[in-house]
Amino acid sequence: MTADTPDAARQVTAAPDPQVPAIELRGISKAFGPVQANKDISIRVMPGTIHGIIGENGAGKSTLMSILYGFYKADAGEIFISGQKTTIPDSQAAIAAGIGMVFQHFKLVENFTVLENIILGAEDGGLLRPSLAKARASLKSLATEYELNVDPDAVIEDIGVGMQQRVEILKALYRQADILILDEPTGVLTPPEADHLFRILRNLRDEGKTIILITHKLREIMDITDTVSVMRRGEMTATVKTAETSPAQLAELMVGRKVLLRVEKTPATPGKPVLDVDNLRVVDAAGVERLRGVSFTIRAGEVLGLAGVAGNGQSELLEVLGGMMPATGTVRVNGTPIDLTGPHADGQSRRAAGIAHVPEDRQRKGLIMDYAAWENSVFGYHRDPTIGRGPLMRNAAILDHAAAQMQRFDVRPPNPRLPAKAFSGGNQQKVVLAREIERGPDLLLIGQPTRGVDIGAIEFIHQQVIALRDAGKAILLVSVELDEIMALSDRIAVIFDGRIMGEVAAEDASARELGLMMAGVSTGKAS
Amino acid sequence: MDLITVLQVLDSTVRLATPLLLACLAGLFSERAGIFDIGLEGKMLAAAFFSAAIAAVTGSVWLGLGASIIASLALSGLHGLASITFRGNQLISGVAINFLAAGLTVLIAQSWFQQGGRTPALLASGRFGPISLPGAEALREVPVLGPIYAELISGHSILVYVAFACVPLTWWILYRTRFGLRLRAVGENPEAVDTAGISVVRLRYSAVLICGLLCGLAGAYLATALQAGFVQDMTAGRGYIALAALIFAKWRPWHALYATLLFGFLQAIALRYQNLDLGFVTLPVQAMDALPYILTVVILAGFIGKAVPPRAGGQPYVKER
Amino acid sequence: MERMPKWADVVLIPLISLLLAAVLSGLVILAIGEDPINALNLMIKGALGSTYGWGYTLYYATNFMFTGLAVAVAFHARLFNIGGEGQAMLGGLGVALVCLYLPWPHWSLALIASTVGAALFGAAWAFLPAVLQAKRGSHIVITTIMFNFIAAAFLNWLLVGPLKPRGGMDPSTARFPEATNLPSLHDLLAPLGISFSKAAPANISFLVGILACVLVWVLIWRTRLGYEIRAFGHSEPAARYAGISPTKITVITMLISGGLAGMMAINNVMGEAERLVLNATEGAGFIGIAVALMGRSHPFGVFLAAILFGFLYQGGAELALWTAIPRELIIVIQALVILFTGALDNMVRMPLERIFMALRRRGA
Secondary structure (H helix, E strand, O other), X not given: OOOOOOHHHHHHHHOOOOOOOOEEEEEEEEXXXXXXXXXXXXXXXXXXXXXXXXXXXXXXXXXXXXXXXXXXXXXEEEEEEXXXXXXXXXXXXXXXXXXXXXXXXXXOOOOOEHXXXXXXOOOOOOEHHHHHHHXXXXXXXXHHXXXXXXXXXOEHHHOOHHHHHHHXXXXXXXXXXXXXXXXXXXXXXXXXXXXXHXXXXXXXXXXXXXXXXXXXXXXHHHXXXXXXXXXXXXXXXXXXXXXXXXXXXXXXXXXXXXXOOOOOOOOOOOOOXXXXXXXXXXXXXXXXXXXXXXXXXXXXXXXXXXXXXOOOOHHHHHHHXXXXXXXXXXXXXXXXXXXXXXXXXXXXXXXXXXXXXXXXXXXXXXXXXXXXXXXXXXXOOOOOHHHEEOXXXXXXXXXHHXXXXXHHOOOOOOOOOOEHHHOOHHHHHHHHHHHHHOOOOOEEEEEOXXXXXXXXXXXXXXXXXXXXXXXXOEEEXXXXXXXXXXXHOOEEEEEEOOEEEEEEEHHHOOHHHHHHHHOOOOOOOOO | OOHHHHHHHHHHHHHHHHHHHHHHHHHHHHHHOOOOOOOHHHHHHHHHHHHHHHHHHHOOHHHHHHHHHHHHHHHXXXXXXXXXXXXXXXXXXXXXXXXXXXXXXXXXXHHHHOOOOOOOOOOHHHOOOEEOOOOHXXXXXXXXXXXXXXXXXXXXXXXXXHHHHHHHHHHHHHHHEHHHHHHHHHHHOHHHHHHOOOOHHHHHHHHHHHHHHHHHHHHHHHXXXXXXXXXXXXXXXXXXXXXXXXXXXXXOHHHHXXXXXXXXXXXXXXXXXXXXXXXXXXXXXXXXXHHHHHHHHHHHHXXXXXXXXXXXXXXXXXXXX | OOOOOHHHHHHHHHHHHHHHHHHHHHHHHHHOXXXXXXXXXXXXXXHXXXXXXXXXXXXXXXXXXXXXXHHHHHHHOOOOOOOHHHHHHHHHHHHXXXXXXXOOOOHHHHHHHHHHHHHHHHHHHHHHHHHHHHHHOOOHHXXXXXXXXXXXXXXXXXXXXXXXXXXXXXXXXOOOOHHHOOOEHHHHHHHHOOOOOOOOOOEOHHHHHHHHHHHHHHHHHHEHHHHHHHHHHHOHHHHHHOOOOHHHHHHHHHHHHHHHHHHOHHHHHHHHHOOXXXXXXXXXXXXXXXXXXXXXXXXXXXXXXXXXXXXXXXXXHHHHHHOOOOOHHHHHHHHHHHHHHHHOHHHHHHHHHHHHHHHHHHHO
């Protein structure tokens, strides 16, 4: 589309000058309506290095990279590629400037082969056959060069996510990218897959490629990057050499205060078992076994934290217990087995059994974004006899009740008539939490309680969870944030590949030991 | 049934299948690019009217054909505007286009010709006549193959041959060219296309316009070859049958040919026999009319192989934030 | 954040869309050599200038209320029921069977039974597409279109065959017995001392239509079921989380929708024709789409839009009578309304939103 893409820049990058930054951003700003996603950001990335950009969810990392890839247009600022000022109005211009991007959600055509995906948009001429032949040859050499083995004729939907990610990297390399941006690349990977990815990235760096790694995981930054920039609330707070920093310092830069997470709480006084899960198994729609015989118990008055890398079965566990997915095995609540496959394997029956559920994805599941806050305040409990008569709902009473509830939970603004989408992430979460805990459930399932939630609200939410525990309720906490698990839990179980790897008391747990179990390594202490 | 009867029914099948085939391939291009099109009927109808009207006025069937294509392209452009540019609901846009064509054709026909919403009957020069393939008459006497060649294969109008030629052409474009690869990709995952630096909008507009072109041919065939002039609502649901055939064919070109031939055959039977005596049961003509739709529902239900539409079909493309 | 006030969304956008449709229709009238202002005057006089005109306007409006509500209810669950036409045809069959094969002492009882019959038959015709959508993922738009054609073929067969009375000339059932004939607005208003045209077909079904609007309003905005229907329409994963069965809601919503479409038959079959004829629905099922879009899927909006389309249909018929403009003009207007309020909604909406944002910024 753009004829003015800088071919000159490509020639310069062909022979990288180690003194000139591969990428330099100067004063980039971008606002979406009232939200300032990027504020006056400047950054220099030297060629042949791996540069990390770390920050919490919503810090503006992805927006910045999308600007670099021509997906958004910056409101202000300049981009220099190998010292040449470059405008990147669209993805085509970015590709021409030698930038390749691996998105968090892959951009692959599911029913195409690997080869077809690779040539898409980079075909030579109007006919496919020569393009495919050329790509096949080039794939072979890339595979040996960088440990990037993929079957060129496999169909995307038949291969795993790790493979799909390699296809994305190959796509970029096939387009002769010198600069590779990866957005949260390990979120979907198992630890061995992540290790393999890092090996590939190191190979690429050693070949002179420049890599930008976006992540919110400190460990990855420390492991693989040469330099790191920290983003917080749309601003770039620091750029440092990785060797000269520490996780603690980065964490402080990320959240803007010293203490990351500490929750005031007294030791738990566990009572009788509330939730008893035995040999739970789930096979998903694609036929993959997601839970492979999970067993655990939660007692009244304690928080069981379930740690694990995303995608190891914890989401499925929550959905099974919340009545959104069928499973086999036995689950007892207060000694009574609950239906896992039959007509009572639904959210209504679960609520009747005393299970409340704050889902991982509150915007897609926990709330109806177009419903007003008061309507959301009974979502899932809308069949409750107390909120209406027969088939009718008493809207006025629900509205009053919601208004009072919003005051109690400090939801801002406390206007029950506003739709859920008008609230910030933290306030949306408070609406969900208020609804789920106020009926006094015996068991609370809570997934990623503070994902995308501002710092102030995190503290409030954590206090509510602890208060519920102290009121003698059982809580299953699922979070990919290990700090959160360690701060809130009384016991910590680690899930890996659909199995519980082990369980430790929170006071005995070390991040290192948990990390090993999360990577699938059994430790001696595991029960 | 003797050979001649069979050949007559098959000949009629070919003629009746032709507009279905053209419309079906039209829908194939559009839907493979992710734009649902239930406005095939309306585009065909508008094309049928303008081909007949212009052919009647000028006496030239080729000018009529040009007019039909322009009319159909205009409606395609409207569909594109609604569903691509303004990211509206593609189904609703299709419904609107069908009504627009149904109303406007009669309105304009009445205003131009004052014949109660029809065009004057077309003379020979205003129609696409049959083409005798070389040697058809000479070979007629050859047993079996002769009549098949002379009756079934030879003697159709040019648009019939164009329609059948469109099948391998469509296949080739779809699976052997860069354009086809991108077209299929944009119907499955427009984001993949967008991030590869290809314009989703331009691709989808191309697909929608190809759809318009083919619907134009289909409409012109109806009014200037199959029949001699335009009458109100002359498409009579063919656009929907084509849509059904497209599902039946699971959005594949060769299967589109088979599906439209099957549905054309059903129409030919219904045309020839009011009630079809199958020996054990007598099928009323209405059953034959309903059969394409019933078969499509069965296919949709997935009892005989599931019909999975292009994944991004029906959804306007909005860049993710 | 809301980009524009709610009243603009609910009132202004439909009005602008209507205006656009009207202007374009005016241009069409100009193009065929007639005077649009004169045409509008004729339409108003013909449709609203006499109780006869009103009688037809309200008769058409009654049809459109039912089919409009049918589409609107389904819209709330994000289902596009394009099969109102077929469901209304089957509703007609239900009415015909009730009226012809059961003895009725009084029209009121016949009306209740016919309403039930019409709703049941209409719902039954929506059932299979609903189940196929819910269980097999078959696209409901396509299946309901197919069911329209199947219904047409089925009724065609019934009316030339099994249901045609001996010696009948045209494809239709026998006349319904006298006791099932519904009181017209003339009959209803006469005791109140209001004289209303005797020839116009508007009848008591109009009141049933208004009642249906009220009941649908209660259903959608005041009941637990309506809450579930809307929730499912907004987000299926969320509905599943809340324990709302997508299968159940899809089927129930479509049954209600089909039932409403079927109920139209008490007006056109029982109230007007007093027998079942071929193609009795005359496209009213499709007009329901325009009515629901125009009325923003709100029962009150549907009521107003139905009256508007009733006016257009009666006015259009008058127009065809007195000018060279054929009735099909109405189909064009209908198409334009669907286009602007449905498919091109964003074309109207985006500039308006920009204006409101600018106004707000200036105000702030």
